[in-house]
Amino acid sequence: MTRLLSPPTAVDVTLDHGRAPIAIAGAFNGSIHPIARWKVEGSWWNRPVVREYWKAVLNNNLLCELYRDVSSGEWFVERVYD
């Protein structure tokens, strides 16, 4: 099952040298292994949304989607596959 977190949960993220996330802390904790990355840049004419998404495995057992809000630099977990 997939669970959308509304609102998304803010987390602190540690990045590797290639700017990929390797660990998160906060409501979700632990090391993460990124699987895929994509970018969403929408509604620029109205309420701009610019996010860099990552699909990653948390602590080797939980698949989740997190994103970085490019305008604020903040990270959020938006979806978990539990």
Place this chain on the structure above:
Amino acid sequence: MTEGAPYVELHCHSNFSFLDGGSHPAELAARAAELEMPALAITDHGGVYGAVRHLQACRKLGVKPIIGSALEVDGEELILIARNLRGYSNLCRLLSLAHADQPKGEACTTLATVAENRGDLFYLSATDSERRLGDLLDALGSENVFSELHHHLRPEDAWVLEGRTAMAARCHARVVATNQVHYHVAARRKLHDVLVAIRHRATLDEARDHLFPNAEHHMKGGEEMRLLFTGHEEALATPWEIAQQCDVDLDFRKVRFPGYPVPAGETPFSYLYKLCFEGMRERYRPITSAVTHRLQHELEVIEKTGLAEFFLINWDLMRFARERGVPGQGRGSAADSIVAYVLGITRVDPIEHNLLFERFLHEEMTSTPDIDIDFSTAHREQVIQYIYDKYGWERTGMVCNVVTFQPRMAIRQVGKALGFSAELLDRLAKGVDRWFVEDVEDSVIWAVPPPDMRPQSWQQFLELCREVIEFPRHLSIHNGGMLVTGEPLVDIAPVEPATMEGRRVVQFNKDDVEDLGLIKMDMLGLRTLSVVAEALDLIKDTTGTRPDLDQLPLKDPAVFEMCSDADTIGVFQIESRAQMQTLPRTRPQTFNDLVVEVAIIRPGPIQGNAVHPYIRRKQGREQVTYAHPLLEPILKDTLGVILYQEQIIEIAMFVAGMKPGRADGFRRAMTRHLNRVEMSSLEDEFVSGCLSNGVPREVADQLFAAVQGFAVYGFCRSHAAAFARTAYETAWMKLHHPVEFGCGLLNNQPMGFYHPSVLVEDLKRHGLKALPVDINLSDVRCLPEQFESGYAMRIGFNYVRDLGEDGRNAIVAERDRAGAFASFDDFLSRLRGGPIGPKAVRNLVMVGGFDALGQPRRELVWSWQERWHGKGLRRGIERQSELGLNGTAPNLPEIDDFDANQLEYRISDLSTGHHLIHFCRDRLAAMGALESNKLATVRSGRHVRVAGLVITRQAPSTAKKIRFFTLEDEFGQVNVTIKPDVYERYRQVANRQPILVIDGVMQRQDGVYSVLAGHIQALDGVPRPAQRSHDYR
């Protein structure tokens, strides 16, 4: 796989993908150069519209240009890339087929058709269907088909990339990475989104599903692509591999002529030679040595440049026109040629008017000379059809015109995409200063954004409008450019069906065609020639003789007197405000003076003070001098002042000692924006040439400065001479046959500088009569009618709104068949079920068409509406008219003069009776506004109040935003000058109100006056006529 191969973009849409590309070809090429791409393909949807610009931009930057296109094949996009010229021809043929049976601007085809036209093309497909990929490989050859891989950072892209790679491996297909580029930098994504929304006629919100989810379709360099395509190095190397095999140079000089069939035993040149000498014997009596020498010289140059067929084609065209009675004449630099003159292509004798052949053609010329021919607009179609028939449909097409975004369109369409209200956009668009297209933001700066609009939205809107200006919007047909080729056209350029039945448009515009080395024949429609032809026919009707304009001596003093008095409304080329302001100052007395007038009395030179030396010398206020005796023969006709392009060439030849080809090159170079080094090099060449000819250094320097100053404004003398001839002929007709000429003008609208009502007012001021529409006396067109001892102009049914061509013809045909209409009922009865709608019937009545039959207009309309309901009439329901309802009208008020005037303006757009201002005169008098005919006595510098109907608004781009308005009242016209600060203060009133009251200061010079506006107000309370002013840049 090639390790370290450079990345090359092979899938790239420019803004010639029409509403699916956010960058100009030049921007894409520049970005490719920045990213160190050694090559770049252009692959616009359904065409190669931007190919020539792409080639030019890439070559300048050292990027190898590759030509291709994106085509819809069986519902999926296929990228086709030309390997060489043969591949390019196949691409053109295929694109032409794909457009052939599609709605305008759309193209699609089948794989079978693509396969039939295969050869020397690479095909890139982003299909996810294994079967489809297999079909492509089978049909087009596995060595030519590539599976296209993308990665635009969309959620699904990573696995689609892997899936497509695996599929390609199973099919034994090669893979190629592309970024499906739609804009050169990510910042242009917004504009691309807006264009997509415009394409879908939707707002951005509504078009959301059609937009890319991010800005990743920008051009990316090798490094960025390598990060996205890790593990797919082969796909990244393939584009360069393909690019290295592509080599397309679009140069069609060898196939530019279709070939002209000449009689047995003749070559094109020998035949041309023969025709020229025959023509010379017809036109010159006696034949002087100057004529034979000139002809011989020109023919030698034509032989050396291999242009005999080109002249034969044009000669043949004019021969056809003459045989069919189609009025036509060459314009432009072609009139510099005696060959063009003796062949009947032009009508100006280059010997008599001292015209220089080298401006038209010389041995070193690499491009084809221009022969632009004006044909009567009403007849031009016959000539075009003749060319199609003569050279075949497969070798003939019309040159396209790329319609680009301009401020109004940009504001409306960008604003709509952003979701702005229709009311706001209407206000913004109407407020745009249509005269200064470059100032989009200035144009809307006065507008206040709605209070609920975010400031960012307004800024975004302005920025997008600015960016989109000059973006191609769609294709249209060029006015007169026709392409005729030696090889089938579809091998050279894709062709598309035009809106007009049977007409085909080439995907290249006139500049592209020239750059490709092809021959374009310019057949322009000139309404003046239609006017002349019609007026000559009418003169024959009224006098029994049709004047032969070729035999008209160009020296009637009365014609020059009329021109000098600026009595030139309706006269070709010298009727504009600027002309009328200078004619009384220069007072032309010879044809040569008229040539000068046409050449220099233009807003640019006037505002640039370029003509003042000439005017001063013409008026005798300055002595005619020559800086050096060598200049006298060159500048004698223009009183020592450099005015013509030909003179610059002659100075370069005879004073600076340059050869003809170099002299023309020098002239062309001087008209361009040169940097200091380039200009200095030209100056050195010129001055040293002068010194070798014994011209003192000081004079050489002065001369170079003079040439430099006039090169920008310099006008082609032969073109001026050709136009001056028509100007003289129309002036002669206005003077001697004003009614016939006036009818010609009214029947060929829209044309010229003025609205038809201004032409009618001018006729009335000359003591002639314009007669209103009459159901039994009017014809389809305006015609002369015997009146008192002469002729008056009877307004035709073409000036009854809503009547239409069929309606006009039906009335006249019925009258011819069964005689005059006895009554309104008789008219209705005889034309029942015909092509005359109820609006037209009402207009015919209300404009006074039935006045002569005795019944008042309101009564007729009332009873017609009661008894003969328009809808029943239109549907031909006979019974309805026979119900016998009581049709007696109650007592209705009579139409008074003012009502009749208003009705005539509304229905016919003119007034045969009083001028509109006549009815405002009491109010204007109370306000202290002077009549136009009293301004002659107002001294310069005095404050004055003037008023009138605005008939022209003009803002020459060279006039530093100064506006020139012309007001008209019942006595004449008033010129008004409006400086930018005053205009900005009153722009809403000045732009929109039809009748203005203007306070200003009288300015006078040499009998010409203008009022310098200080305050502008509208005259309220007057019914608003339809928008009637003619506004110009």
